[in-house]
Amino acid sequence: SQTIHQWPAxxxxxxxxxxxxxxxxxxxxxxxxxWYRQAAGRGLQLLFYSVGIGQISSEVPQNLSASRPxxxxxxxxxxxxxxxxxxxxxxxxxxxxxxxxxxxxxxxDGTRLSIL
Amino acid sequence: xxxxxxxxxxxxVPEGAIxxxxxxxxxxxxxxxxxxxxxxxKSPELIMSIYSNGDKEDGRFTAQLNKASQYVSxxxxxxxxxxxxxxxxxxxxxxSGYALNFGKGTSLLVTP
Numbered sequence: 549s550q551t552i553h554q555w556p557a558x559x560x561x562x563x564x565x566x567x568x569x570x571x572x573x574x575x576x577x578x579x580x581x582x583w584y585r586q587a588a589g590r591g592l593q594l595l596f597y598s599v600g601i602g603q604i605s606s607e608v609p610q611n612l613s614a615s616r617p618x619x620x621x622x623x624x625x626x627x628x629x630x631x632x633x634x635x636x637x638x639x640x641x642x643x644x645x646x647x648x649x650x651x652x653x654x655x656x657d658g659t660r661l662s663i664l
Numbered sequence: 665x666x667x668x669x670x671x672x673x674x675x676x677v678p679e680g681a682i683x684x685x686x687x688x689x690x691x692x693x694x695x696x697x698x699x700x701x702x703x704x705x706k707s708p709e710l711i712m713s714i715y716s717n718g719d720k721e722d723g724r725f726t727a728q729l730n731k732a733s734q735y736v737s738x739x740x741x742x743x744x745x746x747x748x749x750x751x752x753x754x755x756x757x758x759x760s761g762y763a764l765n766f767g768k769g770t771s772l773l774v775t776p
C-alpha cells in the first residue's frame with residue numbers, strides 16, 4: 549500500500565529565515581505530487597505540483613519554491629520567510645500517468661508553520 | 665477560474681439525524697468527484713469518490729451526483745458527534761489538468 553510522509557509536524561521560524569519541508573511517498577512510482585497551504589480557517593491553496601522528476605508547476609507567485617530531486621521526493625523551500633507564510637502546509641500525491649488526472653489526491657499529515 | 669462552491673456553515677444537526685452537504689461546480693466536463701473530511705488541525709481524508717450520475721453508498725455515507733445540474737452532495741445517516749468536521753468537495757479539472765479543484769468546505773457540527 550502507498551504511504552506519504554511529511555516532516556516536520558510543526559515548525560516555528562523567525563521572519564527572514566530559510567525553510568525546507570520534505571515529503572516522500574512510498575509504494576508507488578511516478579506519482580503526481582502537490583504542495584498546498586491552508587491558512588487558519590481558510591480553504592486549500594495549491595502552491596506547486598509536479599508530474600515528474602525536475603518538473604515543477606507553480607500556481608501562485610510568491611517567495612516559495614519547490615523541487616523534485618527524486619521520483620518520490622518533493623521539497624518546499626524558501627530563502628526568506630515572511631509573516632504571511634504562516635499556515636498549514638500539506639503534501640499530497642495521486643497516481644501518475646494518463647489515469648492520474650481523474651484520481652483522488654491523498655494527503656500527508658501536514659506541517660504547521662508559525663512565523664514569528 | 666473553475667469554481668467549486670460549498671456553504672461554509674456551520675451546519676448543525678442533532679445526533680442520529682441525516683446531515684446533507686451540498687456542492688456545485690462550474691466545469692461542465694469534470695469527470696470525477698470526491699468528498700474529504702478534515703478534522704480540526706488534521707489533514708483532509710478521502711471518504712467518498714463518485715464518477716457517474718446517481719447515488720453511491722458506503723456505510724453511513726451516500727454520495728449523489730447530478731452532472732446535468734453540476735451538483736454533488738454527501739448524505740451522512742445516523743450522524744454521530746465524531747462526524748463533526750469540515751467536509752471538502754473536490755472536482756477534477758475537465759481540461760486534463762493535474763490538480764483537483766477544492767471547495768472551501770462545509771463545517772458540520774453534530775450535537776449530542
